[in-house]
Amino acid sequence: MPKKYPSDQRDSALRMALDRLADYPSPWAAAQALGPKLGVGPETLRKWIVQSQVDVGGRPGPSSEELAEIKSLKSQVRDLTEANEILKAASIFFARELCATRRRVCREVVRDHFRWVVAAA
Numbered sequence: 001m002p003k004k005y006p007s008d009q010r011d012s013a014l015r016m017a018l019d020r021l022a023d024y025p026s027p028w029a030a031a032q033a034l035g036p037k038l039g040v041g042p043e044t045l046r047k048w049i050v051q052s053q054v055d056v057g058g059r060p061g062p063s064s065e066e067l068a069e070i071k072s073l074k075s076q077v078r079d080l081t082e083a084n085e086i087l088k089a090a091s092i093f094f095a096r097e098l099c100a101t102r103r104r105v106c107r108e109v110v111r112d113h114f115r116w117v118v119a120a121a
Contacts (some may be wrong), residue, residue, distance in 0.1 A: 013038040014048045021049065065100065 005014075015026075017034050024030035031046035038045070054061040062070065 001043075003041075003054070009039070010048065013040050013045060015054055017045055017049050018052060027053075 015032075016038065017030055020034065021027065021030050024033065027046050027049040028042070031042040031049060035042035035045040050059065050061075051064060053059040055063050
């Protein structure tokens with residue numbers, strides 16, 4: 001399970017890494033050098049650096065707000081799909097009941113109509 005870092009530790013580590021990013025050839029090199037000193041895993045720090053660059057427009061990709069919106073929309077789609085499945089099952093159940101009721105009613109109507117036609121002839 002991923003380790004959750006406090007927001008103040010994350011902010012200070014990210015600030016320090018971004019300040020010193022020019023001293024290293026890549027975000028990975030900066031994360032490898034600074035991560036252990038800051039008490040943060042190198043890959044975690046690299047992801048924070050890259051996401052920060054995306055948020056300010058320095059890199060292409062979805063921003064943090066867009067990622068949060070995507071997560072929310074996926075949750076809504078999952079809930080609506082579940083509700084749709086429940087409604088489909090309910091409609092099938094009630095359609096069977098309605099069909100059985102109609103068959104009984106239709107047979108009675110046809111039988112009565114047939115008796116009327118025979119009686120009229």
